[in-house]
Amino acid sequence: MxxxxxxxxxxxxxxxxHAQSGNGVHTIDVGEDGLSFNPASLTVAPGDKVEFHFYPPDHSVVQASFANPCQPISSGGFFSGFFKTTEESKTVFTLTVNNTDPIWYYCGVQGHCQAGMVGVINPPSSGQDTLDSFKSAAAKAKDTTVPANVFGGVVGNASSGNTSSTTTGTATSTATSSPxxxxxxxxxxxxxxxxxxxxxxxxxxxxxxxxxxxxx
Incomplete structure (x- = not known):
C-alpha cells in the first residue's frame, strides 16, 4: 500500500x-529624426529580435566595441549594408539578440558616427561604459569603416506583429491585432x-x- x-x-x-516561450520583436528607427537611432538605448531579453527600420537618405548599422567606436568589432558582430531610400525602407535588418551582453553600434555612412549616430542594445547597468561616453568617443574618431559584406542579421520584410519596450514614432505603426x-x-x-x-x-x-x- x-x-x-x-x-x-x-x-x-x-x-x-509546460511553459511556452515566445520571442519579442523590438523596433529601432534609423535616421527618422536626423542622424540618430530611436531609441538609441534599448534593453531586450535573450532570444528577442531587433528590427532596424531605415529612413532617407542613406544609413546603415554596424556593431562596434565600446573602446573603438566607428569601427567594426574585431570578432563577430553584424553589418546591415547601406539602405539608400527616399522614404521608409520596405525592408528591414533584423538582429537576433542571444544574450544580455552590451551591443554597441553605429551608422557606417561617413561622418554619421562622429555626428552622434550611435546606439546600444542592453547597456551596462552600472560603470563608466555609458551611451554618452560612447557618443563622446565617436565624436573624436578619425574615420568610419564598415565590413565588406552584409552579415550577422537578416535583410527582409518587417514583422507584422512588432512589439517594443520603448514607444517611438513608428514602433507600433506596423503592428496589427490579428497576428x-x-x-x-x-x-x-x-x-x-x-x-x-x-x-x-x-x-x-x-x-x-x-x-x-x-x-x-
Missing amino acids: MNFLSTALLFSSLPLI SKTSATTATTTNAANTMHTAGDVGALMLLGLFSWLMM
Missing part, C-alpha cells in the same frame, strides 16, 4: 503544463493539449502503480 501511495504522490507532483490574437490562440491551444497529454500520462502511471500494488 505504501509503495502505491508513494508512486501516486511522486507523479502527482509533476507539472501539468497577436492568432499567436495567443495558438499558445492557449498548445497549452491545453499539453495539459491533457501530461494528465493522461500521469493517470496511466497511477493505474500502473495500482496494478503493481494489487499484484503484491
Whole structure:
C-alpha cells in the first residue's frame, strides 16, 4: 500500500503544463529624426529580435566595441549594408539578440558616427561604459569603416506583429491585432493539449502503480 501511495504522490507532483516561450520583436528607427537611432538605448531579453527600420537618405548599422567606436568589432558582430531610400525602407535588418551582453553600434555612412549616430542594445547597468561616453568617443574618431559584406542579421520584410519596450514614432505603426490574437490562440491551444497529454500520462502511471500494488 505504501509503495502505491508513494508512486501516486511522486507523479502527482509533476507539472501539468509546460511553459511556452515566445520571442519579442523590438523596433529601432534609423535616421527618422536626423542622424540618430530611436531609441538609441534599448534593453531586450535573450532570444528577442531587433528590427532596424531605415529612413532617407542613406544609413546603415554596424556593431562596434565600446573602446573603438566607428569601427567594426574585431570578432563577430553584424553589418546591415547601406539602405539608400527616399522614404521608409520596405525592408528591414533584423538582429537576433542571444544574450544580455552590451551591443554597441553605429551608422557606417561617413561622418554619421562622429555626428552622434550611435546606439546600444542592453547597456551596462552600472560603470563608466555609458551611451554618452560612447557618443563622446565617436565624436573624436578619425574615420568610419564598415565590413565588406552584409552579415550577422537578416535583410527582409518587417514583422507584422512588432512589439517594443520603448514607444517611438513608428514602433507600433506596423503592428496589427490579428497576428497577436492568432499567436495567443495558438499558445492557449498548445497549452491545453499539453495539459491533457501530461494528465493522461500521469493517470496511466497511477493505474500502473495500482496494478503493481494489487499484484503484491
